[in-house]
Amino acid sequence: MSSVVNFVDPYADTQEMPALNGQPNALAVAWEREQVATHLRGQYQVVREIGRGGMGIVFLARDIALHRLVAIKVLRQEFASSNEHRERFRREARMTARLSHPNIVPVHTFGEEAGTELAYIVMKYVHGESLADRLRAEPQLPTEDARRFLHELALALDYAHREGVVHRDLKPDNIILDRITGRPMLTDFGVALQRSLDPVRAEASRAFGTPHYMSPEQAAGELDIDGRSDLYSLGVLGYSMLAGELPFDAPSFEALAAKHIAEAHRPLAEAAPIALREHPLLVAALERCLAKDRNARWRHGSDIATAIAEPVRKRWLRRGLVGKKSMVAASILGAKIAAEMGLFIAALRAAIYRS
Numbered sequence: 001m002s003s004v005v006n007f008v009d010p011y012a013d014t015q016e017m018p019a020l021n022g023q024p025n026a027l028a029v030a031w032e033r034e035q036v037a038t039h040l041r042g043q044y045q046v047v048r049e050i051g052r053g054g055m056g057i058v059f060l061a062r063d064i065a066l067h068r069l070v071a072i073k074v075l076r077q078e079f080a081s082s083n084e085h086r087e088r089f090r091r092e093a094r095m096t097a098r099l100s101h102p103n104i105v106p107v108h109t110f111g112e113e114a115g116t117e118l119a120y121i122v123m124k125y126v127h128g129e130s131l132a133d134r135l136r137a138e139p140q141l142p143t144e145d146a147r148r149f150l151h152e153l154a155l156a157l158d159y160a161h162r163e164g165v166v167h168r169d170l171k172p173d174n175i176i177l178d179r180i181t182g183r184p185m186l187t188d189f190g191v192a193l194q195r196s197l198d199p200v201r202a203e204a205s206r207a208f209g210t211p212h213y214m215s216p217e218q219a220a221g222e223l224d225i226d227g228r229s230d231l232y233s234l235g236v237l238g239y240s241m242l243a244g245e246l247p248f249d250a251p252s253f254e255a256l257a258a259k260h261i262a263e264a265h266r267p268l269a270e271a272a273p274i275a276l277r278e279h280p281l282l283v284a285a286l287e288r289c290l291a292k293d294r295n296a297r298w299r300h301g302s303d304i305a306t307a308i309a310e311p312v313r314k315r316w317l318r319r320g321l322v323g324k325k326s327m328v329a330a331s332i333l334g335a336k337i338a339a340e341m342g343l344f345i346a347a348l349r350a351a352i353y354r355s
Helices: 031-039 083-097 131-137 143-162 227-243 253-262 273-278 280-289 301-307 312-354
Strands: 044-052 056-063 068-075 107-112 119-124 128-130 175-178 184-186
Touching: 031 044, 031 056, 031 068, 044 068, 068 083, 083 107, 083 119, 128 131, 131 175, 143 175, 143 184, 143 227, 143 273, 143 280, 143 301, 143 312, 227 280, 227 301, 273 280, 280 301
Parallel strands: none
Antiparallel strands: 044 056, 056 068, 068 119, 107 119, 128 175, 175 184
């Protein structure tokens, strides 16, 4: 029997995570899992695979010493012998480890086993589902849910940008929704750019990121990418949550990039009339995020957060309170009129009786 199977904990709390291809307990033997099970067996107990990305595979594991669940991201086998990819993986760990924010998944540790090709990042395990899974089940989210997610993500991006880190790959797959708190947690800084430390290199001109969420400057391969690129991606994310569709789609990267660079999207007010009615400021804020010219976008994530800070329910509550006050005032006035009419009728009856 494989050493992997021997290290599966049958009593681990694994049902809170989304199923992998419909098979929550699928344990196909892979090099990455074998590496963790073999070289980290004294520290971590592999439970199962929970996700795959461009550079790494993520496993749910149990920290043996601390009796807690963690997520371990392992550099994929095809990149493990590449010095360039290993350095990018180290940089991801270092960048994420220096970020401390309630909406960013924290890194516990990073390791490279001597004499092996294993490189891994141990992160906090967030009980929940990805935003991508949520959108597959519910393509068009309630306005308040979308507003709250965007508000918190805007603050997380604002913090990262002030620390000199541009994410460059904001998309639903890289956002985990905490099941307990409902908080969106930003993860996967694998293609992030640390502007404070990295000179502009030819590497930066590559179209890192996911085409549907790329800013025009990313799609064009511009060298100077800053936080406003992430804010464009936040606008695409918000558009898709409210409208149930992406602002742009095309069969190839080139065609999609051309649309981001030069084509006008369908106005969000038209694509999401419910959101426009419930929170016009949110719709306007997202339209500003989607400006082709980055100078026309919001400058900081905190600016967006401030613009959309007011929840939908408070808008309804305020209108409700105004209505209730009007009703109370009307009832008081009605009671006064009724009392005065009663006194008038009683006086009239008394006068008639005396006559």
